[in-house]
Amino acid sequence: MVTATAIKTITVKELARKVLNHEDLFIIDARNTDDFDDWKIEGKNIEIINAPYFDLLEGIDPIQDKLPKNKEIYVICAKGGSSEFVAEQIAEAGFTNVYSVEGGMKAWSEHLEPIKIGNLKNGGAIYQFVRIGKGCLSYLIESNGEGAIIDTNRMLEPYESFIKEHHIHLNYALDTHLHADHISGGRKLAEKLGATYCLPPKDAAEVHFEYDPIHDKDEFIIGNTIIKAVYSPGHTIGSTSFVIDDQYLLTGDILFIDSMGRPDLAGKAEDWVGDLRNTLYSRYKELADDLLVLPAHYMSIKEMNEDGSIGEKLGELYQKNHGLNIADEHEFRKTVTENLPPQPNSYQEIRETNMGKMTPDEEKQREMEIGPNRCAVR
Known part of the structure; x- marks a missing residue:
């Protein structure tokens, strides 16, 4: 009989902090092998094994010799139910520090972790919201009590809580492009907080809602800070980057730390590859090398800095990134x-959800987004 204290739980927020702090972690993923091979928790000091739930119904003999004796063991599954059963099995076998991850990979996919990137020249700061389970990156720029959010995810509560806690009035919600791998929350957040939602018009030909267009060289004033738009097509025909405070370059899905954006998600690879090359090899070349590149996605944990953020100087990327x-x-x-x-x-x-052509319920939206980020050329 397992005692009441034998099984502990851990939230995805607590687990994310451990991953971002590069702690040594031992994780058992109880999903089926196909799902595990497609998408899993990654980290610099993570040991993870796949032990499907159905293989452990009669006990943990198949994995017992792989389990560490003196370390915490974290068990995760798709939604949090199977991991509790597996954790109980492990505890019954005599392991004491066993945790079931609440909400499973479903919750892991939705967690947003805010990380301060740096200060702005005339006061204020820029924050990167790391969606560690999906590789999505969004940004909040704050200056003199005003703010803008760029490439908002659909989970709005973390942004709303952060904005309220920091006493920010949101002026703008901007999307660098029409996203195809995750559902944008920009328009909904703008409506809730009285901000203006903006989108590049070349990506908005089929949208079913009103928006403010973003054109090349447009400027958005946030307190004492200027956000400058730089038209940078290639991932989509409308893709637009933003230079903030002449310090930061938000590249959307055009340029990543270790790769570059794919041009095929609207079926236009042959048409848009020339635009992608022109952006990377001409437009970005005109920008300052010391701009810190902050992309809308990252591909792997190897791109993560020591503080958990994702970013690198543009000049460094021209030296290190094969795509450049x-x-x-x-x-x-x-x-x-x-x-x-x-x-x-x-x-x-x-894409159709982000155009306003369809409005799936929340559970359907979760299902649509499940899986890894696939916005980059390999």
């Missing part, structure tokens, strides 16, 4: 069009 160092245009086109990962889950439905 393909001199031959034909070779660039080949690299971009022949090294594409599988399409994001439900990407067409996500």
Whole structure:
């Protein structure tokens, strides 16, 4: 009989802090192997094994010799139910520090962790919201009590709580482009908080709602800070980057730390690959090397800085990022069009949701987003 104190639980927020702090963690993922191989928790000091729930119904013999004797053991599944059963089985076998992750990978996919990137020149700061289970990155810029959010995720509560806690009046919710891998919360957040929602018009030809257009060289004033729009097509025809305070470059899904954006999610790879090259090899070349590149996604934990943030100087990326160092245009086109990962889950439905063409309920939205980020060329 398992005692009442044998099984502990841990929230995804608590687990995320451990991952971002690079703690040594031992995790058992109780989902089926196909799901595990497609998408799992990653971290610099994580040991993770896949032990499907159905293989452990009669006990933990299949994995007992792999379990550490003197470390915490964290068990995760799809939604949090199976992990409790597996954790109980492990506790019954004599392991004392066993935790079931509340909400499972479903909750892991939705957690947002705010990290301060730095201060602005004339007061204020920029924060990166890391969606660690999905690889999505969004940003809040705050200056003199005013704010703007860029590439908002659909989970609004973390942003609303942060805005309230820091006494910020939200002026703008901006999207760098029409997203295809996750559902934007920008329009909904703008409506709730009385802000203006903005989107590049070349990505908005089919949208079913009103928005303010973002054009090249537009400026958005936030307190004492200026956000400048830089038209940067290639991932989509409307993709737009933002230079903030002449310190930060928000690249959307055009440029990542270790890769570059894929041009095919609207079925226009051959048409848009030239735009992608022009943005990376010409438009960005005109910008200052010391701008800190802050992308809308990251591909792997290897791109994460020591504080858990994702960012690197533009000049450094021109030295290190292979996608920025393909001199031959034909070779660039080949690299971009022949090294594409599988399409994001439900990407067409996500695009149509972001256009306002469909309004799936919350559970359906969760299902549509489940899985890893797939916005980059491999």
